[in-house]
Amino acid sequence: MPETTPSPSLAELVSENGGARGVPIELISVSKRYGGSPDAAVDDLTMTIPAGEIVVFLGPSGCGKTTTMRMINRLIEPTSGRILIGGLDARAQKPDELRRHIGYVIQQAGLFPHMTVAANIAQVPQMLGWDRQRIRARVDELLELVGLDPVQYRDRYPRQLSGGQQQRVGVARALAADPPVLLMDEPFGALDPITRESLQDELLRLQEELSKTIVFVTHDVDEALKLGDRIAILDKGSRIVQYATAEEILTNPAGSYVEQFIGGESSMRLLKLTRVSDVALEQAVRARATDDAADLRRRMAEEGGDCAIVLDERQRPLRWVSAAALEGASGPVGELPGGEEDRIDTVISGRSTLQEAVEALLNAEQELVPVVGKRRHYTGVVTLATVQQAIAEIKERERRLRRERVAAGQSAVSVAAEPAPAAVVPDATGRDGGDTA
Amino acid sequence: MTLWEYIAGRSDMLAFQALQHASMIAQCVLVAAVVGVGLGVVVHRNERVAAIATGATSVVFTIPSLAMLGLLIGPFGLGVAPSVIAIVLYALLPILRNTIVGLNGVDPALVDAARGIGMSRTRVLVRVRLPLAWPVILTGLRVSTQLAMGIGAIAAFVSGPGLGEQIFSGLARLGAANALNATLVGTVGIVLLALLFDAVFVLIGKLTTSRGIRTHA
CATH class of the missing domain: 3.10.580.10 (CBS-domain)
Structure with a gap:
């Protein structure tokens, strides 16, 4: 995909691509320094996020994982380095327009409380100038996709929804313009364990259908292992300690840092x-x-x-x-006397x-x-x-x-997504094959 | 002459003065709202400038209204001009302060979400910050209106329009015929106007605040 003639903007790439499918994201020597601090928040990070995969950034708070994610949609501008999304330089595009084609989901959903569920979801399509009818149809489609009945929920306000329902709407809003990339910043962090679990399952189900490129930030190991096609375990300065499948991280952890992070029980996991x-x-x-x-x-x-x-x-x-x-029995098997066991x-x-x-x-x-x-x-x-x-x-x-x-x-241990041996991700062959291969 | 006879005898003039008063306050608050909200929108993102702006309007607040009106006679003479200027100046502070507080009180996560889905700064302001700050701004407007009502009465001191004239002329002739009636009519009239305006604000609040953020839905 990156080899095709470069389009000037992600918007055009999206329309060529029919929207849905994920595109790869490449970070090349990306650094972020803040004025008053001697240490870089993100220090010379190079990584490839393969198309159509869920890549989880896992690390302790302050390791730069959120900063790294926010540089992808330019909510934070890198001090140096390049970020390519679908082969296109993120910096060559207007930030606002870029973001309309990158879904963004944050903790506690961040729904606008003064807007109805439908209006929340409609924000990006409105900015893209869709007509009313198309927006309405899209809103209903998305509500059904995330498991909420449109008739019942479209005119509600966020405060009338449970936390889990709010986050479903948050995901629907992010998917509104069918972006190839989704950024999710600890989206399920504030939910109770049962709701979190069900939303994780839901996300995996959605991903099977949509094949987006998803960057998912969390500090919850179980969540990372469950959701990630690949997991990037990050240390201070967003340094990649290991960037591998859950199986590799569990069976072949890169040193004590990762072991400590997983906290044992690798076979149970x-x-x-x-x-x-x-x-x-x-x-x-x-x-x-x-x-x-x-x-x-x-x-x-x-x-x-x-x-x-x-x-x-x-x-x-x-x-x-x-x-x-x-x-010594004879006759039909079905008529044999059978005990409880x-x-x-x-x-x-x-x-x-x-x-x-x-x-x-x-x-x-x-x-x-x-x-x-x-x-x-x-x-x-x-x-x-x-x-x-x-x-x-x-x-x-x-x-x-x-x-x-x-x-x-x-x-x-793996520290890069390339080359991706097919055996590492057994289910990758079923996906859209948008890998960098 | 009883109070009722006093009112009946001058109903035309009193109605005119009440209307003048209401019109003056409405216009002054409107001007103060445009300036106050506009200024608030411009300065709210910069802490220093915002502090200077609220500081400056606070200073105006400490000047007694009678003194302020007196001071304005010099440059602006008597009548409508000094009255309007004084009322606008006093009405500005609650509106400006509430605008700044309201806009900055918007949950940063919501602003982040808005930016993250691709809203421009202007759009974030218009679609997210202002609607969410609106109940707070509206409270500022209400306070300003009540304040302006009172100062509007004192504006009669510089021959300003409105019901203040009744109060001042009444107080000046205290003991004479109808002095008490005039004072009472002026005062009660202004109180009634204030209540009426407040009711209008309650209605505006109901009509313009999203059901999603209303405190009593």
């Missing part, structure tokens, strides 16, 4: 990060309620395993049948985390828990061994990547 659908599931022997018991016993003997799963006609799990119960009450979805899987396993009567996809459709089973294996594989993969980096003469 990996469990929280990894989805059941991302790991290799085991398969139990499948059976239908109408299958003959003797038949099934033979199949189990052939395929191995001492437990078979009985599915209904729509592939939904019904119950377990153990090899012991089949011993044979019933399947707990299934987990592919979208669950491994942590949730472990929780389910520890509570289950059996040593395995079925995994289901859409409409409770059976896809496999997970056992504690599956989980163990998955974590071991992630660690092994990270070790391999580390060896490759060292062999290639690079630092043992």
